[in-house]
Amino acid sequence: MHRAFGGAARMDFRDDAELDPSQVEDTRAAGPQRRGGGSMPGCGALPIGGKGGCLLAMLGLGALLLFGQPLMSGLTTDNQPGQYRPAPEPSGNLADRCKRGSDADQSEDCRIVGIVNSIQSYWKQAFAGRNRTYTPAKTQLFGGARTTVSTACGKADSSVGPFYCPADQKVYLDLSFFNDLETRFGAQGGPFAQAYVVAHEYGHHVQHLLGTMRRVGNDRQGANSGAVRLELQADCYAGVWANNAVRTGFYTEPFSRRDIDQALSAAAAVGDDSIQRRTQGYVTPDGFTHGTSAQREKWFTIGYQYGDPGRCDTFTGAI
Template sequence: MDFKDDAELDPSQVEDARASGPQPGGGGSMPGCGAMPGCALPIGGKGGCLLVIIGLGAILLLGQPLLNGFSGEYGNQHPPSPRQPQPSGNLADRCKFGADADQSEDCRIVGIVNSIQTYWKQAFAGRGRTYTPARTHLFGGTRTTVSTACGKADSSVGPFYCPADRKVYLDLSFFNELETRFGAQGGPFAQAYVIAHEYGHHVQNLLGTMRRVGNDRQGANSGAVRLELQADCYAGVWAHNALRTGFYTEPFSKRDIDEALSAASAVGDDSIQRRTQGYVTPEGFTHGTSAQREKWFSVGYDSGDPGRCDTFAGRI
């Protein structure tokens, strides 16, 4: 993935809090459950916040929890990743053009976020709707915890989206864990897929799709799985349309797409269950099999049409 050298970046869409240290206050704390899909932990406090890690990241929800709680089904004692990217200066000073995104991981994240949100702004406008941007909040490094409108999290939980404040929260060390713990191929486009997936949850929030899950929170055909697969499909839709957002020099290569498919496959319910417990229990699925995750990313990527991402209709 190669950015246009003169493409103007908008670093205001990304908040960098990594150098500010632990953040006090801001909701109930939650025990670390690790960057492991399928883990749900109560945060506590008024409103019944729940951390729900599904797929490549998480959703922090207020009110009705999206999934039933798990008790460390995929393990919660793994050590933190040794890779702790450190910021070097303000993003606004360092991330101005696409050439910067080709040289710096931080600026690449800015460019990816910019492209994703440019696409969704275009897509919403084409359907007579208004897209409300969401910021990505970088934490980690010396800042080990982050407070959100949904509660307090730490770096062990991986990427997540909070509907209450409409922000994506991201510790870049997760991408190393995606390779070392989940066995994904890794690479820049694996990062893009993770971020596009989280912004897929933002789109679901704006469209009211999250309400369709109701109490159908677990199982091979559950609403929770359908929600997750739709976010994968939305990630593929962006990838198909990314060139026309003006940030890239050419369409994504087969290698790029293979990185996304590898990441999707690595965090399928069946793959994780085989690796952690030695057998598959479909009644415990929360986000779909490896094959389903690859399929729905591909549906989005091949069609480029978010209308093809209705995972709530028919078989998945």
């Protein structure tokens, strides 16, 4: 598993950094409260490891099609309805509350805004450096009173966890997942664990823009599958952003080694082997869709060490 680096965690935003809350939509206060499994297209047709989870939501295949429906790209394969923990209700409009980096240091909602802003600022620069245009993607917060969300990829609920829908180019996030990351998945938690999760999902957006998702084809499961390679590349892209984050102007200084350890802990916690041991008591590599804990740590680390998206070729050679 991951190694502890030590050193104080800081992840401080620059107090005067200007936040752009328009990149994050908050729908948590909308609609009646609903619980349960939601209504994913084709949900239940392909259970995970005999646990009855919805492979459609969590497979991480981006714009690929299954049963004629676009698939969502999620962080994990662990989709277990009935374990919902409500996220805190929003307190006011994001545009009113999240204006400067100092706000991001005081509020989880504003921290997400700052993280999204920094990630997209980096990818805009990276794309421009390669004579390409980066198209921003919004993050939609749901949960609280609204535990289900409608997307262009179908309906999802809070049990799905964070995911990216290429059909509407949005990242969907219920903040209650960060509690689950610690209590259910056994991760260390902390601000940078949250940043890793968001950066991973934006890695899928980058793959969508670059057309990488088409490389998966029907290779959707297995230890060396295209699905696993896609997910590990998103982990690598998350590490690339972490290396370059201070250059985006949103942070006071490079992340500490303890910050990075939070990301490694989160990556290890959502490895296929770790989740399978917890949910079914044994490991079945033929059912992998995201990669092992060691692989997820490895590829995040490669991205972080080099800070170069060109180092994230998970589709060539061994992984």
